[in-house]
Amino acid sequence: MPRVEIYDTTLRDGNQGEGISLSAKDKVKIALRLDELGFHYIEGGWPGSNPKDLRFFELIREHQLKNAHICAFGSTRKSGVAADRDENLQQIIRSNVQVATIFGKTWDFHVRHALLTTLEDNLQMIEESVAYLKQQGMEVFYDAEHFFDGFAANPEYSLATLQAAEKGGAARIILCDTNGGRLPNEIFDMVSAVKESLDVPLGVHCHNDGELAVANSLAAVQAGAIQVQGTINGYGERCGNANLCSIIPNLAFKCQLPSIPEQSLAELTELSRFVSELANMHPMNNQPYVGGSAFAHKAGVHVNALLKNPHTYEHVEPEMVGNRRRVLVSDQSGLSNLLYKYQELDLGLGLDKEANRRLLEELKELENQGYQFEGAEGSFELRLRKAFHGYQEPFSLENLKILIEVRDGTVYSEAIIKINVNGQVVHTAAEGNGPVNALDNALRKALEGFYPEISGMQLNDYKVRVLDEKDGTGAVVRVLVETGDGHCSWGTVGVSPNIIEASWEALVDSIAYGLLRQENKDDIDTQKIITGVFRGKC
Known part of the structure; x- marks a missing residue:
């Protein structure tokens, strides 16, 4: 079965996303993690554009990678400048990598209005740049910028640019949906047409401006592309790039096409969070496969079915990508939600339906008052233990x-x-x-x-939400607190018209729950902590 090559451009294209600024050392850490998981190509940056990228290429040479090839990015030579005198190409060579990825203009509109040169000159720039880098002993990937828009406008010229790259000796030709506006059926048709005209293996590079980058990448693979370029968490310019955290499991589970090693699939959730931490970005809860909400269930009907068979409301098992199932408790919960929690928390509680019903009604009334236990499962567990497990506050x-x-x-x-x-x-x-x-x-x-262990607990986040703005300064507020101990974090909640009272309630729960975790630490195994017996994010 053919393997789909995974080309990660988080360190270059992902770093261009708004609010993201990875240091050279951050880039090295990410590159090493990607290599460990079996990614095939890692684009380190554009060595001719800034000192930070130059520094990355210096630092990464200190490490022996096991699986990935580091790629340097750049453009074709400038018009009127010979390839061996073009500074951008020289910087790629000085980066001392094995793979060069260069982009060129594929859309005649860009050639005339951005490059301000002739169509023929552009073809020479592409061919000569690829040929020169290949002569230096490098494997050359050609990124056909704006290919799909260019092919739709002038298919003959767009194809001629690809043939110029092929003639120059490109090892891969990457078809780019640079503006991110194409549809999957268009991608499939155009990749299919190109595959008939070229002998060079094809790749795809999609942006997400139409919320279709993942779908478009998969369509390209189905049409014959053997390489997918994208970023972790879909970070990138404007609306981002194709999200490799979704593409990789879709290839494996939906298309039955291997990419990274099978054992690495279970590391995707951790990889997603590792990169978001280094990028100083909040993890996206609604992200497919690896998001915190990807396998979160709230409605009582759903949870009732999950207890019978998880496949009723899950398209894959969360553990396959290193994620976990979560059942939320809210005003939409049923008795099944409580039953699931009993089992999850390993409380060994009897199923007194009337007592359960009373607790459920109490929780729903608290939600009506403004409590929200979805982000405060520490407070929820304390209430559950108080009601049924003889828990006493410390x-x-x-x-x-x-x-x-x-x-x-x-x-x-x-x-x-x-x-x-x-x-x-x-x-x-x-x-x-x-x-x-x-x-x-x-x-x-x-x-x-x-309780000396309290010194190891720290407040990670504190949020205040006004629940009814029309009451002005007299409105009820909800305070959500997140606390961590260096290993896990947990959320607690307080609600009151008095912000001090709401804060006190959330703070007390945060410390009480942290002490409960410490007290029970010896009674639960590591796997239960990881999978959520204690509801913190570990």
């Missing part, structure tokens, strides 16, 4: 006072709390850069003598 509040003082134009916040820990009353105070920060500091100060 401390209780006796008194709380917040002081706000404006002094010399500066606002000072202080929290004074009195809490009861196993019958011992602790009375303490702490300052902070705001009332919630002061509250958090005071709570930790009071508890760390009893």
Whole structure:
């Protein structure tokens, strides 16, 4: 069975996405991870465009890659400049890589209005640039920029540009949907037509401006392309590039076509999150296959069917791509959602339908008041354990006072709390850069003598949502807190017309749940942590 080559351009095209700026060291880390997973080609950047890309090519030479070839990107020679004197081509050679990927103009409109040269001159630029790099001992991939738009406008000339690259000795010709506006049937037809006219193996490079980059890439493969270019998480210019985190499993599971090694498929979710972390981008929950919501189920009817057979509402098993199934609890939940949670949390609870129904109604009423347990499963588990498992809170509040003082134009916040820990009353105070920060500091100060592990817990995120804007400053607010311990993170929630009360509720749950995790750590195996017995993101 033929293997589809995976060409990753996250380090170059993905880095052009808005809000993304990978350092040279970040690029090396990503390249090493891609190599480890068996990616075939990794485009490191454009060495003639900026010092950061030059630095990457210097750093990556210090590593011996096992699977991937590093590619340097650039353009064909400039009009009127000989290939051996073109600085861009010289920079590609100096990058000391085995594979050069150069792009050229395929659309006659671009040749006349962007390059400002003749159609014949453009053909010579393509052929001579490819031939020169090949003479230097490099494998040359030719990216036919704007190919599909150019082919639709002037198929004879677009095909002539590809033939020029073939004549120059290109090892692959990559057909690019640079503007991202073509449809899958158009891609299929045009790739099929080109395949009949060329002997060089074809690849495809699609952008996502029509939300079709993945579909277009698959259509190209079905028409005969053997290489797919794309980025992790679909990062890239404008609306992004074809998302390799979707393309790779689609090739494997839907098209029965191998690409990266089969064992690497289960690493895709981790890879997606690893790259988003280095890119300083929030993971996209609704991303197919690897997103946090890809296998999340909310409706009671769906969960009822899942308990009987997961295939009723899942097109593949989440573990195949390293993801996990999640069942959410909300006002749309049924008893099946609670049953699933009992099993997932390994609580060993009896199925008293009437008690379950009362708890379900209570949860739905809390959702009606503004609670949201989808992003606060720590708070949900605490409620479940309180209701059925004899859970006792590790401390209780006796008194709380917040002081706000404006002094010399500066606002000072202080929290004074009195809490009861196993019958011992602790009375303490702490300052902070705001009332919630002061509250958090005071709570930790009071508890760390009893629970030293609290020092390892840190607040990762704090969100406030006004639930009914028309009530103005008197509106009910929902506070969502995310806390982590360096291994996992968990969410908790508080709701009140008073933002301090809502914050306190979320903070208390965050620490109580963290202590619960520590208390039960020895009683659960690592695999259960990973797959979500404790509902944090691990």
